[in-house]
Amino acid sequence: AAYLHSILNFFFIFLSSWWTEVQMGPPDPILGVTEAFKRDTNPKKMNLGVGAYRDDQGKPFVLSCVRKAEAQIAAKKLDKEYLPIGGLAEFSKACSQLALGPDNEVLKSGRSITIQTISGTGSLRVGANFVSRFHNASRDVYLPKPSWGNHTPIFRDAGMQLKAYSYYDPKTCGFDFKGALHDISKIPEKSVIVLHACAHNPTGVDPRPEQWKEMAALIKKRNLLVFFDMAYQGFASGDIDRDAWAVRDFIEQGHNILLSQSFAKNMGLYGERVGGFTVVCKDVEEAKRVESQLKILIRPIYSNPPMNGARIASTILNTPELYKEWLVEVKDMADRIITMREMFVSNLKKEGSTHNWQHVTEQIGMFCFTGLKPEQVERLIKEFSIYMTKDGRISVAGVTSANVGYLAHAIHAVTK
């Protein structure tokens, strides 16, 4: 009887499959690079795919201020009770102060709400969901061309429509300022416009302050809802205030912005998933209404955010010696990247490359848009085991003084 029963079950399983129509999906373009890299057995292989910082030995770097914060936290023997839906309050407060500056009028007046989120992605998605539910004036989100690949599915899965404005000029490997202004001037009123606060991903190309000012004026004229993505504060120039300049200027100009922050890179907290989402409102009363709706939105996604990373970030931001140490460490990371950019260019020249590689040292942040074409990228992967995303983006953080020569040699080989 049991035998018959199991035969029947076999047929039941065989005949009724819920997921027959589910197609095999393509691997994530960015994370898929690391997966391919891991499979490669070439000892000279280089992973310039994911934007995760590496020290000059090519090793993951856990900041010393993070280790100290962890030790402090462990000593307190804290419990593991649920955080509030909006996260750890001391974290959210310090997070917004870091972005806006502690003396910001917005913070003094209490007219913003900042909640803890699951790093930058979680922040953007909560923002996208919020906009989808409450920004009825428009369905359109304008991304710079190009933008981080994941922006598109984030907004699309949240129910928004994706559009684009000119941003990167492939001829100069720099900012297409005229093109950007031109496109922005035509964006329908009340559309959402996403701006990378600093260290644009994937190009590394940032507007200059005077260019930001013109954009702020034009965006105000077009009456657009600004959504800043700041994933690299401190990481771009090495100075947290300088990197937050655009965000603060826009607020001063009267833009009531949305803002996503990530501590994945600037605190090396990648896998701990630490981020914040801020809505700058008209006044305190509006901020309270918005907060209540953010909670209603978040509760059926994940209830409340993970505590560990937020405790670490909060400890660092709120403990003066740790905060100072952090500023030094984030500047060191930014400086090493700047050094690698310089070494990369000088090695290319030594190889005999006649191309103009100026953009490598002008671009800023973790990434460099090399200008390499897909076929050249393919050759780099296949012939040299150098892994990057198909758009020619390299993570400079993956370059070391030991491998920069090999990288220059390989790039010269495919571009000469």
Next chain:
Amino acid sequence: SSWWTEVQMGPPDPILGVTEAFKRDTNSKKMNLGVGAYRDDNGKPYVLSCVRKAEALIASKMLDKEYLPIGGLGDFNKACAELALGPDSEVLKSKRSITVQTISGTGSLRIGANFLSRFHTVARDVYLPKPSWGNHTPIFRDAGMQLKAYRYYDPATCGFDFTGALDDVSKIPEHSVIMLHACAHNPTGVDPRPEQWKELSAVIKKRKLLVFFDMAYQGFASGDIDRDAWAVRYFLEQGHNVLLSQSFAKNMGLYGERVGGFTVVCADAEEAKRVESQLKILIRPIYSNPPMNGARIASTILSTPELRSTWLEEVKGMADRIIKMREMLVTNLKKEGSTHNWQHVIDQIGMFCFTGLKPEQVERLTKEFSVYMTKDGRISVAGVTSGNVGYLAHAIHQVTK
């Protein structure tokens, strides 16, 4: 010019809102029987000793903080699936399931809901037991599904409405999704008996329904992890290719670390790979990859023999204390002179007890006695201690006599 002028003030979360109100109360005798978070007999949050040991082990390894894969920590996923399905599960041996690490139980349910919404195109309907955990409704609704219900709780007996459930389930349109609480039903604490589960399984199979198990209390209900997973494992043996959400918030006390798993049991390994790829595509634009800390702790406990033994003892200890509090509450109610039948308090299982109190009585308990619970009369027995059970019995007797 304000973007958010039309945004209304929303109501506070019914469950988490209880804790917020409790915190504001200055009465020294106040009791928080709202959120389902375990408390020891001194009313204090309890961090398991196996958790502290796992944390020490992990800290000593000086691990980095690199991103986990989209689907989470591989070792965790494996151990998580084995815990639910049992190490000898045919499903695991044939590799015909995929388990991804999620942001605790809520995150798991939402991923499942999103997956259903995108890929289970034959039906939009999700059937919840009546009543169910309050958050199930917005989870499935925000994911784009339609909510329906089947009878479950019988207020006349404060027990399982087995006839009503079978009747309703037998009428559910084919291919609909049916949500089942694997053990320790939330909010009622009322679970089907094994022979009732067997009949449910047969009717569900006959109706060709897609089963979605929510198992948030494995180990916490009876004190025995295999016994609590019995229904899940039985359904699998009967050929149901289930969806399963697991949480380690309660059974490992990892609440704020957000540790959970989502499993899809498929026809074969090839299908499991296709499903996995689509789960990753779904997850990436929600949060990219899950938080590492809690998963490392859970994984360490599950795969380190002495820690696992310690854990099994500690989870049994928690379950036993709750069972004891149920007994003490009933004893004290009788001592107070209550003539009501409180048997259901002992018959129900898990963290919660559906007292049968009406909203007006709950209101009085909150206002006159500073005893906080959700409006449906659900109490978290975990919040009861030998120190306050007398006060609780007294208060309940006052509003029900």
